[in-house]
Amino acid sequence: MAGSRPGGRRGAPPESITTQVPTPTPDPGDGGRFVFRTRVLSATDLRRAHTRIAHEIVERNHGASGLVLVGLHTRGPAIATRIAAAIASFEGVEVPVGCLDVAFYRDDIGRRPVAPAGPTEIPVDVTDRVVVIVDDVLQTGRTARAALDALTELGRPRAVQLAVLVDRGHRELPIRADYVGKNLPTRYAEDVRVRLTDTDGVEDGIELWGPAGDGAGDGDGDEGAR
Amino acid sequence: MNHLLSIDDLDRAALDELHTLAESFLEVTGREIPKVPALRGKVVVSLFYEDSTRTRLSFETAAKRLSADVMTFAVGSSSVKKGESLRDTIQTIAAMGIDAVVVRHPSAGAAHQLARWVDASVVNAGDGRHEHPTQALLDTLTIRRHRGPAIDGLRVAIVGDVRNSRVARSDVKALALLGAEVTLVAPDTLLPPSLAGWPCTATHDLESVLGDVDVLMLLRIQRERAAEASFPSLREFTARWGLTVDRAARLGPGTLVMHPGPMNRGVEIAPEVADGPRSLIAEQVHNGVAIRMAVLWKLLSGGSGGGMVA
Numbered sequence: 001m002a003g004s005r006p007g008g009r010r011g012a013p014p015e016s017i018t019t020q021v022p023t024p025t026p027d028p029g030d031g032g033r034f035v036f037r038t039r040v041l042s043a044t045d046l047r048r049a050h051t052r053i054a055h056e057i058v059e060r061n062h063g064a065s066g067l068v069l070v071g072l073h074t075r076g077p078a079i080a081t082r083i084a085a086a087i088a089s090f091e092g093v094e095v096p097v098g099c100l101d102v103a104f105y106r107d108d109i110g111r112r113p114v115a116p117a118g119p120t121e122i123p124v125d126v127t128d129r130v131v132v133i134v135d136d137v138l139q140t141g142r143t144a145r146a147a148l149d150a151l152t153e154l155g156r157p158r159a160v161q162l163a164v165l166v167d168r169g170h171r172e173l174p175i176r177a178d179y180v181g182k183n184l185p186t187r188y189a190e191d192v193r194v195r196l197t198d199t200d201g202v203e204d205g206i207e208l209w210g211p212a213g214d215g216a217g218d219g220d221g222d223e224g225a226r
Numbered sequence: 227m228n229h230l231l232s233i234d235d236l237d238r239a240a241l242d243e244l245h246t247l248a249e250s251f252l253e254v255t256g257r258e259i260p261k262v263p264a265l266r267g268k269v270v271v272s273l274f275y276e277d278s279t280r281t282r283l284s285f286e287t288a289a290k291r292l293s294a295d296v297m298t299f300a301v302g303s304s305s306v307k308k309g310e311s312l313r314d315t316i317q318t319i320a321a322m323g324i325d326a327v328v329v330r331h332p333s334a335g336a337a338h339q340l341a342r343w344v345d346a347s348v349v350n351a352g353d354g355r356h357e358h359p360t361q362a363l364l365d366t367l368t369i370r371r372h373r374g375p376a377i378d379g380l381r382v383a384i385v386g387d388v389r390n391s392r393v394a395r396s397d398v399k400a401l402a403l404l405g406a407e408v409t410l411v412a413p414d415t416l417l418p419p420s421l422a423g424w425p426c427t428a429t430h431d432l433e434s435v436l437g438d439v440d441v442l443m444l445l446r447i448q449r450e451r452a453a454e455a456s457f458p459s460l461r462e463f464t465a466r467w468g469l470t471v472d473r474a475a476r477l478g479p480g481t482l483v484m485h486p487g488p489m490n491r492g493v494e495i496a497p498e499v500a501d502g503p504r505s506l507i508a509e510q511v512h513n514g515v516a517i518r519m520a521v522l523w524k525l526l527s528g529g530s531g532g533g534m535v536a
Contacts, residue, residue, distance in 0.1 A: 104262035119253035
């Protein structure tokens, strides 16, 4: 759908991908194991992706009334806010934006430490509305499943749709996104890092990182292709 | 496996984390269906060797709102009456397969002892005159919700039966961890024999602190621990250390009044003050459920390696 965006070029050193942010985001938590591979989407690409998703949401739902955008902690709310701003700019409708914490509904509680990111806050009753769940990256689908459970406890939406900035494959549940910023085939061991000014304090962008020294610098996506 | 036995088990980061978690659970408790499936299949035992209304119900409500199963152990109708020891009792219960035990006991150190005997997480819900950590967590949460997260330098007075109070011991530690300035206010006979190592000051004179504190925390006169032997009469105690309507009028305009309950109305606090606008007593109980959800979640959700420092 969005596979031909310029930021998605493969096999080139990071410097040639984009001139806007030549230095990859430092992340001391990696202990040196993960290295920067490529910048997948630039700030401009991201803005276009938000705008396109906003248009698709309005087109699919024949307008923007009765919608509510629900972002999943931690980056979902920021993305939902941007999509809502885009809808407001061309449709003139203020779509309510909420945030949802799915920690208490995850299926891996007790298998690893699960930390709630913040309280759930949805400004309207979701019952009989079309809820668009918004998240940054779709991978296994387990977070989306937890979100469906969490939403069900809050009411009975007329329909639930899913919007993500990146679909990187490796699904473990029968879940798919309705709106996708970019389909990005990845290796399982790789890491897709979404950076937003609102949540991360750096310029918008999506980067692909991978384990150092496995030679998979081209991100050929053998495992994640769909 | 990790436990919550004392405020000493927590550092500043762990305390902050529990308070942040509690905000998430306050949202859950405000829902139409105030329940999440977070701890499905976990078994929480409440083991109370002393009477309790709010703490036991608060823990049981917290566990149920997390979808854990709750076993309530009533000492009065148990084999304790036949002489079964604490150790045999807990090992019998543990053999049924439990994940956490919430214990209140008249002896200081009982919760620590239990933690050595069982694999389950132990939460101290009050051990003798020693500690009552979840009360301190909810008290500090309540203060922070009113005064903002940074309460360093906040002036807090803890008034009344400090000597017999496990709440006071835990509160002093938790408040000190957050940088608040604590003053104990009580007659000598109701202060601990030594305040060495206590991060606070003490005075006998309630009048002198009234206009000067941000939070006034009152304690119950613990008649079951013979507190009345420490002063001539309840009337005399009230006359000098009770928060009367008169004294409440001399508090600063924003001063908050707290009491861990149960109250002796008319002794340490006048009924008009307890039910008045600056009283946070009902809110303390409300916040108690959320903080206990946070503690149970923190202890039971982590899997191996995750969890609280202990």
